[in-house]
Amino acid sequence: MSDLLVDADALREQIRDKYREVAVDPHRAFHFHTGRPLAARLGYEHDAVQALPDRAVESFAGVGNPFSLRRLQSGERIVDVGSGAGFDSFIAAGQVTDSGRVVGIDMTPEMLKKSRATADDLGYTCVEFREGLAESLPVEDGWADAVISNGVINLCADKKAVFTEIHRVLKPGGWLQFADIANGRPVPPEALRDIDLWTG
Amino acid sequence: MLEDTGFTDVQIGPAVDTFGGANGEEKARAYEVYGYAFLARKH
Numbered sequence: 001m002s003d004l005l006v007d008a009d010a011l012r013e014q015i016r017d018k019y020r021e022v023a024v025d026p027h028r029a030f031h032f033h034t035g036r037p038l039a040a041r042l043g044y045e046h047d048a049v050q051a052l053p054d055r056a057v058e059s060f061a062g063v064g065n066p067f068s069l070r071r072l073q074s075g076e077r078i079v080d081v082g083s084g085a086g087f088d089s090f091i092a093a094g095q096v097t098d099s100g101r102v103v104g105i106d107m108t109p110e111m112l113k114k115s116r117a118t119a120d121d122l123g124y125t126c127v128e129f130r131e132g133l134a135e136s137l138p139v140e141d142g143w144a145d146a147v148i149s150n151g152v153i154n155l156c157a158d159k160k161a162v163f164t165e166i167h168r169v170l171k172p173g174g175w176l177q178f179a180d181i182a183n184g185r186p187v188p189p190e191a192l193r194d195i196d197l198w199t200g
Numbered sequence: 201m202l203e204d205t206g207f208t209d210v211q212i213g214p215a216v217d218t219f220g221g222a223n224g225e226e227k228a229r230a231y232e233v234y235g236y237a238f239l240a241r242k243h
Contacts, residue, residue: 031224
């Protein structure tokens, strides 16, 4: 019997619906900030954000800055778990340069369509986007120098499975650098079982 | 949980007021929810 607080598949469907809206209608009001104002709020380098087209930034819905504790190095291979419309993947591409590789992974078709179109427009050959889940990343064992993620792991019912999977795709000594939310006060058990509260 | 899954050298950055001014601010305040950057290394 599963010891997860919510049904993982049901939660995944609600998350997909929510982020489908963020992809196709990014300027409506959500329970979180989005786009360039959010990137500024989270301390992203202004010039790196400014260089990106609106389509790469407008659906950004992260919760922190995964590059704030460590800058990626030229030539590194990166996996972006829950890449959305590609904002963090494109920031990563700027840091690893053409000698590196960035693989963004997302489960929402509308986000993948958007990120792939932006990569094509930018002519970024070092970035690709794959459909997949955080719990089963379509990446070979030990491929990545670093795994990044932003506001995604908190939305996964089985966090241990996600961290185990990230560990699998990293090289020995590789880096996990992610941003996510944490609560300072305990959330009541009944609220933790309410999927609507997971998605805002 | 990070250490349980084989990560070491865990660092946590300062809290960021991710939801301030957004529609979710009230709920975030109720449970003191903030954004953080995390860094860890595969052992």
